[in-house]
Amino acid sequence: MKKRVLSLLLVLVTVLALCAAAAGQSEAQLGYVTDRAQLLGKSQLAQLEKMAGAVSRQFQVGVYIVTVEDFRSIHSDGVYKATYTLYHNHSLGLGPDRDGILLLLSMDDRDWAMFCYGKRCEYAFNSHGQKQLEKVFLDNFRENDWYGGFSDYIRNCGAYLAAAEAGKPLRASPLVAILVAVGLCLLAAAVIVTIIWEKMNTVHSKSTANAYITQALQLTEKTDTFTHKTTSRRKIERSSSGGSSRSESGGSGSGRSGKF
Amino acid sequence: MPTEITNYQCPACTGPLRFVGASGKLECEYCGSSFQAAEIQALYAEKEHQAAQAGQEAESQWDTSGICRDWGVEAEAIKAYSCPSCGAELLCDATTAATACPYCGNPSVVPGQFSGALRPDYILPFRLSKEDAIRALKRHYLKKPLLPATFSKANHLQEIKGVYVPFWMYDGRADGSVRFHATQTHTYSSGDYETTETSHYDVRRAGAIAFEKIPVDASSKMPDDYMDSIEPYDYADLKPFSTAYLPGFLADKYDVSLESSRQRADQRCAGSLAQALAGTVTGYATCIETARDICLHRGKVHYALLPVWLLNTKWEGKDFLFAVNGQTGKLVGKLPVSPRRAIGLFAAIAAPLIAISVTALLLMVR
Numbered sequence: 001m002k003k004r005v006l007s008l009l010l011v012l013v014t015v016l017a018l019c020a021a022a023a024g025q026s027e028a029q030l031g032y033v034t035d036r037a038q039l040l041g042k043s044q045l046a047q048l049e050k051m052a053g054a055v056s057r058q059f060q061v062g063v064y065i066v067t068v069e070d071f072r073s074i075h076s077d078g079v080y081k082a083t084y085t086l087y088h089n090h091s092l093g094l095g096p097d098r099d100g101i102l103l104l105l106s107m108d109d110r111d112w113a114m115f116c117y118g119k120r121c122e123y124a125f126n127s128h129g130q131k132q133l134e135k136v137f138l139d140n141f142r143e144n145d146w147y148g149g150f151s152d153y154i155r156n157c158g159a160y161l162a163a164a165e166a167g168k169p170l171r172a173s174p175l176v177a178i179l180v181a182v183g184l185c186l187l188a189a190a191v192i193v194t195i196i197w198e199k200m201n202t203v204h205s206k207s208t209a210n211a212y213i214t215q216a217l218q219l220t221e222k223t224d225t226f227t228h229k230t231t232s233r234r235k236i237e238r239s240s241s242g243g244s245s246r247s248e249s250g251g252s253g254s255g256r257s258g259k260f
Numbered sequence: 261m262p263t264e265i266t267n268y269q270c271p272a273c274t275g276p277l278r279f280v281g282a283s284g285k286l287e288c289e290y291c292g293s294s295f296q297a298a299e300i301q302a303l304y305a306e307k308e309h310q311a312a313q314a315g316q317e318a319e320s321q322w323d324t325s326g327i328c329r330d331w332g333v334e335a336e337a338i339k340a341y342s343c344p345s346c347g348a349e350l351l352c353d354a355t356t357a358a359t360a361c362p363y364c365g366n367p368s369v370v371p372g373q374f375s376g377a378l379r380p381d382y383i384l385p386f387r388l389s390k391e392d393a394i395r396a397l398k399r400h401y402l403k404k405p406l407l408p409a410t411f412s413k414a415n416h417l418q419e420i421k422g423v424y425v426p427f428w429m430y431d432g433r434a435d436g437s438v439r440f441h442a443t444q445t446h447t448y449s450s451g452d453y454e455t456t457e458t459s460h461y462d463v464r465r466a467g468a469i470a471f472e473k474i475p476v477d478a479s480s481k482m483p484d485d486y487m488d489s490i491e492p493y494d495y496a497d498l499k500p501f502s503t504a505y506l507p508g509f510l511a512d513k514y515d516v517s518l519e520s521s522r523q524r525a526d527q528r529c530a531g532s533l534a535q536a537l538a539g540t541v542t543g544y545a546t547c548i549e550t551a552r553d554i555c556l557h558r559g560k561v562h563y564a565l566l567p568v569w570l571l572n573t574k575w576e577g578k579d580f581l582f583a584v585n586g587q588t589g590k591l592v593g594k595l596p597v598s599p600r601r602a603i604g605l606f607a608a609i610a611a612p613l614i615a616i617s618v619t620a621l622l623l624m625v626r
Contacts, residue, residue: 126625128625171625172625174621174622174624174625177621177625178618178621181614181617181618181621182614182617182618184617185610185613185614185617186610186614188609188610188613189606189607189609189610189613190606192605192609193406193602193605193606193609196405196406196605197406197597197602199404200404200406200407200594200595200596200597201594201595202489202591202592202593202594203483203485203486203489203592203593203594204485204488204489205484205485205488205489206488206489206491206528207527207528207531208528208531208532208535209471209474209525209528209529209531209532210532210535211491211492212471212472212473212474212475212492213469213470213471213532214470214471214472215433215468215469215470216469217467217468217469217533217536217537217540218467218468218469219465219466219467219537219540220466220467220468221437221464221465221466221467222464222465222466222540223463223464224442224461224462224463224464225461225462225463225464226459226460226461227460227461227462228460229457229458229459229460230457230458230460231455231456231457231458232455232456232458233453233454233455233456234453234454234456235452235453235454236449236452236453236454
């Protein structure tokens, strides 16, 4: 009997050990920094892994970096979808809500995407925060300074998370938007009052006699002659000089993507 | 001796008859009898003829040259009649054609004002009563947030007059062409540049429109803009002129000549043609009229009396005039505006809008 119980326990322990090993393997496959495109040296990789791990553990929000040759190997529908697919497939994130931020670089077409997941993460990196964050690393990436870009990214993630923990997350100043909104509201109110004011006077001279037309318009001539063409050109204002990026949503989180 | 004025009296009790718009009949206030306008017209045809003749004779008998020299032009603008009911002297404008005796209140008609060449072709009888006009005014005060609170309460009607206003009605045709400068735009992006191509067109439209009975008020006493504003009238109810529709209302003969009024009708015809031609220019981003050449073919002119209720009110020492179309009930007028209410309304609209938008913005940036 004892032998049976022991052998059952042994099997149970073996199964648990195998599961743990499998989970460990998954974690091992994607650390905080995964350089499949081989952009970083070994020491750089180790240094970044150390920095990202420290920030992640301090704030319980995973800060991840993944580089790949082509994002289509993960998801063919776009770099942002590939990023959140990667995040969820590898169960990235820390804490019960799996909070984390993942930066993915796809080198074939120089695509990038950032994905934020979890309430605490999205509190620290709202759309304005994400927009500001991309500025710190895109300049480096455009100059192929991978280590510089990644280290700036991790450092700034730490700063954003620290600010959020202190209850002062990075937010856009609403002053300009509020002034514009107040101006528009005042204008709308003025237009409405003017329309009502105009209705106080219903006396107006008539310039047409449409009510007394007995025979509708008989058109005898209808010519439209093209005379000339004028052309004007204006430069399209870009948000950043070296490429464009845009806000994204999906994968139960939010983020941004673009080219560098 | 026949007088220049005719009283329409009830054939049953000799009480004064008044035309009532709701029934379309002449009704006696005393015995309640009612009569068709045609009946009374036939009954009084001879009397009217005599009254008109008396008017002409009076004008030919009296030498007013001396009066004019002594009393100025005002003497020509005033006429004296004798009320056939009570014998009182009625002093009226030279254009007055129907009035009421200030002493006995009986409605009186001056048939001479509408005899011969001065006879109107048509009359549009009143359909609305005085009470209808007052109700229309009360309704007009409703839903006017800028109206001073005391206006509808403190102001009181000074005078309500049902007036048959003389109108010239012009038939005609406008024929002509209008040129427009029209543009089409096409915008496309190429590289870092956005290009806008604007194609310019010389658009020409020509055509004709026919009009019938464009009304132009022929009384200098009536403000033209008020008379324009209470249009349109439904001409289906136009009747051949009869003085039988006049009792109970005021009426004037025209004092603005046909030629003086024609210009306003011409402007409206040309305006309608240009507007109709502009309506055929479609498919362009912009269209600006650059020239017009419109020829007006003038047709027949009619002379008609159209029904108008005039309501005068006084508030804080200022007079306010309202005109009601006596047929359709359309009311027009200029109401006073309370600056305090205007500011209050502005604040009442702006404050919640600002509160909602600012709150939404603050929530968005959180």
